[in-house]
Amino acid sequence: MKAVFREKYGGIENLEIDERPRPKPKRDELLVEVRASSVNPADLYIAMGVPWLVRLVEGVGRPRKAVIGRDYAGVIVEVGNEITGFAVGDEIYGEATQTWAGFVCVKAKNAYRKPVSLSFDAAACAPLAGLTALQAIKKAPTVAGKRVLVVGASGGVGTFAVQLAASMGAQVVGIASTRNLEMVRGLGAAQVEDYEEPESLKSIAPCDVVIDTVCSRNFAEVLPWLAEGGVYVVVGATINMNSLLGRFAGPAGAYLKLMLAKKHGRRLAIVTAKPNDGIAEMSGLLESGQVKPVITKQFQLSDAVAALAYLKEKRPGGKISLVV
Template structure:
């Protein structure tokens, strides 16, 4: 089968479209014929093997699985011996290791039936980013009507879902993005927009009940100045920081400080789960969230898609069609 693969960690130039063996599902997995795959920053971590601490799971010297990608949507080809939740021919979406390929294996507990009202491309844009936003705003941070919510990185994959989820709870959302994303985030429901190229989140002296930071490039001290005395900060993922621990160092600092403060400094490293995918399926089908797709690329241009992610500022998600 055709797949986007790499033999060693490094830049996007290490990636290539080539023939690899079709994977065989384990007892708790299914084999999915991939129709579309999402492209998000997690692929850059897979590609570079950074932060280095991630290699404990990815492979210390080279990738355990050379095929890149997580997000997918498609049709189940075969099911493992212990899988009872799904059957061949069923349309699904979720997370599977090596989704930038014609076929990928996925654990049954990381899949759900595809939302009826979404295309395969839209469904592939939903799993990792959608679950991340959902978990970030359903844990310690739960938007309530009238609360003031700041979403940093609002025009990206996670941010675009977070804006929609907060607006659905009738919160007042301020979105932080570049100038090209302003109209986009307003269309998602943001009331106010901060252009990070000309202003900072502390300029207006506005204090926020919840700050969701998906960018990872602001120090805790700055974020805390924009946070209400009893507010909740949620740091998403491991962006920013150095090569060894990335943004996890800042997150650990938040956990150390939080018990000493009235503010809650928390973080989310999302795990795609069947029950959360079912929640997203319902939210998509009732119109609460709609996947925003920046561009789609065919599989043979997936390397170009990853370069666009690396050098551009996508509005929503990038999707590869297979």
């Protein structure tokens, strides 16, 4: 089978796309023919082995698992003999590991029915980014009737966060790049401001919840946007690669903001995405059309290295799908 893998950490030039042995499922696994995946910043970080804390999970000296990829949508071709409730031919999706390949073995706990109304590439764009956004929103007691600010509203997580908060009855404020302002407004944001316009950012009135998917600003910059008693939600997978702390500790650096938040009467919540947590709720929202993956670019698996380069260099809005 074709797969995207690396034998050592480093830049994306270390990635290879070549034939790998087709995996054999264990008794508690499903063998899935992957139809689509998606490209996430996490895929780039894992391929590079940064922040360095990633290596404690992925392997210190070299990667324990060569094939990369987190999201998948596909068709079951083999069912382990300990598994019930699934059959060959079922269309499923979710978050797993080693998904940038023609086939992947998935634990039953990481397999969920694909929403019928979604294509494979749309479904594959939802698990990691969509569930990170959902988990971020759940850090607030409620968002109904509240002002919710999404920093990085046009990104993969941000586009889901805007739609989710709006569907829950929040008044959504988005911060995005100039080229994506109208897109964010179309997703349900009542107010959208350009992050490149300082005066525009000053117009943002205090919000009850701030969901920061970028983490490029210090707490002093965020404070005026956050109402007294408000919740500042930091998306833990976000890494400031221009910072030494970011490259070393990554999400751990966000904890340094905790004392500042408490000092100013605000609460800090940090999201380190839990795989597939909330996917049943997400499936319902996707099926009903209340939430839709925003796919702005599509690549073939054979062009996966170019897809990662595009993500790194262009920082596009929405999601990049990877068709197998």
